Amino acid sequence: MFLTTLILGLVLGGTYALLALGLTLQYGIARIMNLAYGEMTLIAAFVLVTLFQQLGLSPLLALVLIAPAGYVFGWLLYQGMMRPLVKRAGAGGRLEVDSILATFGLLFVIQGVLLLAFGANFTSISYLDRGVSVFGVPVALNRLIALGICVLAGGALVLALAKTRWGLVMRAVALTPGSAPLVGIDVNRVARQGFALGTALASVAGASIAMYQTFSATAGVDYTMKALVIVIMGGVGNVGGALFAGLALGLLETFVATAIDPGLTLAATFAIFLIVLLWRPQGLFGAR
Numbered sequence: 347m348f349l350t351t352l353i354l355g356l357v358l359g360g361t362y363a364l365l366a367l368g369l370t371l372q373y374g375i376a377r378i379m380n381l382a383y384g385e386m387t388l389i390a391a392f393v394l395v396t397l398f399q400q401l402g403l404s405p406l407l408a409l410v411l412i413a414p415a416g417y418v419f420g421w422l423l424y425q426g427m428m429r430p431l432v433k434r435a436g437a438g439g440r441l442e443v444d445s446i447l448a449t450f451g452l453l454f455v456i457q458g459v460l461l462l463a464f465g466a467n468f469t470s471i472s473y474l475d476r477g478v479s480v481f482g483v484p485v486a487l488n489r490l491i492a493l494g495i496c497v498l499a500g501g502a503l504v505l506a507l508a509k510t511r512w513g514l515v516m517r518a519v520a521l522t523p524g525s526a527p528l529v530g531i532d533v534n535r536v537a538r539q540g541f542a543l544g545t546a547l548a549s550v551a552g553a554s555i556a557m558y559q560t561f562s563a564t565a566g567v568d569y570t571m572k573a574l575v576i577v578i579m580g581g582v583g584n585v586g587g588a589l590f591a592g593l594a595l596g597l598l599e600t601f602v603a604t605a606i607d608p609g610l611t612l613a614a615t616f617a618i619f620l621i622v623l624l625w626r627p628q629g630l631f632g633a634r
Contacts, residue, residue: 350483351604352597357489359596360496364554365569366576366588367500368547374520374583375540378428378445383573384566385456386545390416390552391561392464398471405473409495409553413546420545424538427452432534453566460563470560488558495554499547500589507585516540520583575619581629591630 365387372380380386390412397403397411431448435441474491477484507513519526519536526533555561555569576595580587598618599611622630 349481351600353480353483353485354604355597355600356593357485357493357596358600359593360493361551361555361559361592362572362576362596363589363592364492364496364499364547365551366573366580366592367503367585368544368551369570369573370544370577370580370583370585370588371516371540371547372544373577375516376424376428376537376544377441377523378431378537378541379442379449380541380544381446381449381570382452382456382566383449383544383548384569384571385453385460386416386419386548387552387555387569388460388561388563388566389419389456390549391556392460392469392563394553394556395469395471398473405471405553405557406491409550412549412553416549417542417546419549420542421538423545424541428541429534429538432537453570457563457566464563466563468560468562469556471556473557475558486558492554492557495550499550500585503547504585504589572615575615579619579622579629581631584629584631587629587631 369380369383372378372383393412393415394405394408397408398405427448428445431444432441435444474487476487478487478490479485480490507516515526515531515536516539518529518531519533519540523533526536551569572595576588576591579595580589580591595615595618598614602608602611602614
C-alpha cells in the first residue's frame with residue numbers, strides 16, 4: 347500500500363512539477379503573473395492529440411516539435427502583448443496587476459478558440475497505456491514517460507541555471523532586476539527569454555499530460571491554479587523549489603485519495619497551501 351502510494355504520488359508529482367516550471371520562470375524572471383498559463387498548456391495538449399489522431403505522429407516526436415513552437419509563441423506573445431505592459435509599468439509595481447488583468451482576458455480568448463475548434467467534450471488518446479511493474483507496483487508506461495520528461499526538463503533547467511552564464515544572468519534578473527542593468531544586462535531581453543521559455547515548458551507539460559490524462563477545453567483554470575500553488579509553495583523564481591513542491595503535492599494528493607477520501611484532495615492541497623502561506627509566505631525555498 348505504502349509503496350503503491352509512493353510511486354503513483356511521484357508520477358503525479360512529476361507532472362505537477364513540470365507544469366509549474368514554466369510559470370516559475372514567467373513570474374520569477376519576467377514578473378508576469380500569467381493567468382492564461384493553463385490555456386497555453388491545453389493548446390499543446392490539443393495539438394499533440396491532433397497530430398496523433400490525424401497524422402499518426404508519435405507523441406514523443408510531436409513533443410520535439412511542440413516545445414520550440416511553444417517558445418516561438420511565447421516570444422511573440424511577449425513582444426505583442428506583454429512588452430507594452432512592461433513599458434507602461436516602468437519601475438513601479440503596476441506590471442503584476444496589469445499582467446493579471448491582461449492574461450485574465452487572454453484566458454477567455456484562448457478558451458473560446460479551443461471550444462470552437464475542439465468542442466467541450468473530454469479528450470484523451472491511447473498511447474503506451476500498458477502496465478509495467480515498478481518494484482511490484484503496476485504503473486502505466488505513459489505515466490512513467492511523463493515522469494521521465496519532468497526529470498529531464500527539470501534537471502536540465504536546474505543545471506543550466508546553476509552552471510552556465512545564461513543561468514547566472516537569469517538568476518540576476520530574477521533576484522535584482524533593478525540592479526541588473528548596472529552590469530550590462532538587458533533586462534527586457536532576459537524577461538522575453540524567460541517568458542518564452544516558460545511557455546515552452548507549459549507546452550511540454552501539456553503534451554505530457556495529453557499522453558495519459560483526460561482533459562477538456564475548460565480545464566485550463568485547474569492547471570493554472572495547481573501551478574500557482576506550487577510556485578508559491580516552492581518560492582517565486584526557485585526552480586528547485588518548484589520541483590520539490592510539485593513532487594510533494596503529488597504525494598499528498600495520492601495519499602489523501604487512497605487513505606482518506608478522493609473528494610478531499612483539493613481541500614488538502616489548499617490547506618497545505620494556506621499553512622505555507624501563513625507560516626512562510628516567501629515559500630519553502632524562498633529567501634527570507
